[in-house]
Amino acid sequence: MDIVKANEQDSHSIIDMISKCITSMEDQGIYQWNEDYPSFELIKKDIKDGCGYVIKDSIDASLTRQ
Template identity: 45%
Template sequence: MIRKATLSDIDKIITITRACATKMIAEKIYQWNEKYPTYEAFENDIKRNELYVLTFSEEIIGSVVVSTLKDKEYNDITWLTVDGNNYYIHRLAIHPEHQHKGYAKKLMDFAETTAKEKDATSIRLDTFSQNPRNQKFYEARGYQKLESIYFPKQSKHPFYCYELVF
């Protein structure tokens, strides 16, 4: 089941993102670390009603942010559509014990359906340049790779921006 997250869910979400970070670091993918994602980021997502959790047997196993807020880092990107009714995906996470079972696909299906129901023109996101599995995942869903952005607190490597036009 997918539902809106509550403040009481944040500790579990942080546990999941930390487990994901540990797994990625073990795979030499330095995308998330102790500085990101933060409790405050999830708290702000909840205040905007944009953070969702995926549950399995009443346990939270994943989360995703489906947002209308365009981060300033995206301002210089040449997007495929004009700014307007675009949605942005952030911090998609599935606990490593539940990965490779279609749960990320389920969260992305939900995000895309949510955006379409709101008459969005597109969904935009970024993913780490050193994470080929994520790139393949989004490209297989029809997302087009665009330009790069940088998040120095996370990595010296770029993040690739993607857009799916409806």
């Protein structure tokens, strides 16, 4: 796995992951994030400003095909 700067194409995956985290946190009574924060606009701004990062799996997908 590698930690790399996020790009525009990563933004929807990031928001999807955040949405899943929000649901899990709320199930545990944690209300740190909600549907307004962090926003899609904030994620896009972080990416544009060069301060958004993602973890990329470097495993070749062809190795896992059956």
